Amino acid sequence: MDMRRNSTGGVEVTSDLEAAFDTLWRQIGGPDLVAEHRFAPPRRWRFDRAHPFARVAIEIDGGTHNGGRHVSGAGYTRDCVKLNEAASRGWLIFRLTSDMLRDDPYNHLRPIADKITDLMDDAPHDP
Numbered sequence: 001m002d003m004r005r006n007s008t009g010g011v012e013v014t015s016d017l018e019a020a021f022d023t024l025w026r027q028i029g030g031p032d033l034v035a036e037h038r039f040a041p042p043r044r045w046r047f048d049r050a051h052p053f054a055r056v057a058i059e060i061d062g063g064t065h066n067g068g069r070h071v072s073g074a075g076y077t078r079d080c081v082k083l084n085e086a087a088s089r090g091w092l093i094f095r096l097t098s099d100m101l102r103d104d105p106y107n108h109l110r111p112i113a114d115k116i117t118d119l120m121d122d123a124p125h126d127p
Helices: 016-027 073-088 098-103 105-122
Strands: 002-005 011-014 034-038 046-051 056-061 092-097
Touching (some): 016 046, 016 056, 056 105, 073 092, 092 098
Parallel strands (some): 056 092
Antiparallel strands (some): 034 046, 046 056
C-alpha cells in the first residue's frame, strides 16, 4: 500500500493494484492523472484515477474472481449508478481489471493514454 494526496488534498491509501497501475502508467509514458478524483460533490463518489481536463476516468476493479465488491449484485448496481451519473456529466470512463493489467497492460493502457492525448490536442487553445 502507498499513501498519496488526492484531488481534495486528503491522504488516500493506494491499493497494491492501483500502485501496479501507476507503475505501468508511468512506464508507457501516460499523462499525469489525479488519484481519487471527486467528480460529483456533495456525493462522495471518486474515480480511482482521472484526467479532469480531458474528462477521462479510470476505474481499477480488483476482486473480480474472488467475490469482490465490484462483482456482487449490490456493488455492481452502485457502480452502474455512479458511472451512469459520470457519463451524464460528460466523463469517458475506462474500466480495468487485475487480469488486464497483468496479462496485457500495454494494449489496455495505451489506448487510454492516446485518448487523453487526442482530447487534449482537440481542446481549444489560447492564441
